[in-house]
Amino acid sequence: MTIEYLMHVGVCVRDLERSISFYRDGLGFKEAGRLEIDGEPTATMVGIPDLELRAIYLERDGVRIELLHYPTPGTVGPAEARPMNQPGLTHFAIRVSDLDEAIHKIEAMGGRVLEKTRIFNPVFDAHLVYATDPDGTRLELVQTPKDPTR
Numbered sequence: 001m002t003i004e005y006l007m008h009v010g011v012c013v014r015d016l017e018r019s020i021s022f023y024r025d026g027l028g029f030k031e032a033g034r035l036e037i038d039g040e041p042t043a044t045m046v047g048i049p050d051l052e053l054r055a056i057y058l059e060r061d062g063v064r065i066e067l068l069h070y071p072t073p074g075t076v077g078p079a080e081a082r083p084m085n086q087p088g089l090t091h092f093a094i095r096v097s098d099l100d101e102a103i104h105k106i107e108a109m110g111g112r113v114l115e116k117t118r119i120f121n122p123v124f125d126a127h128l129v130y131a132t133d134p135d136g137t138r139l140e141l142v143q144t145p146k147d148p149t150r
Contacts, residue, residue: 008057010065016067019069019134020056020058021109022111025109026108030058035053035057037052053070054070054071081130081137090138091138092137093140102143114131114132125144127142128142
């Protein structure tokens with residue numbers, strides 16, 4: 001098997017329009033496409049019988065996310081931040097120029113800031129905090145003059 005490229009990262013959401021607004025208007029993603037699927041064979045693939053699936057593809061900085069909304073049978077589980085040591089996707093990291101302004105925008109768009117996670121890392125001269133989208137997906141907000149990952 002030859003890997004060609006990463007297509008997208010899927011994020012399940014409870015309220016599709018609210019999440020589109022959050023990622024588009026709050027985080028600057030642009031819509032790249034829509035998909036509506038009902039029933040088979042997708043129901044078998046995702047393991048949800050009798051499903052209705054609405055997917056919106058959003059892009060920013062070469063990253064594509066897929067917002068997945070299930071009108072039928074709906075979503076399950078809590079809309080809160082997953083523990084960082086729970087296997088699976090833990091967070092999206094977002095570099096910001098003004099952390100306080102980013103926090104205000106996240107909250108105004110229906111997200112939540114996890115204030116107890118706010119730190120200053122002197123090694124990277126970085127101010128950081130975790131926030132969540134309206135459905136509990138973690139966002140790491142990073143304000144730093146240099147990118148320690150590059």
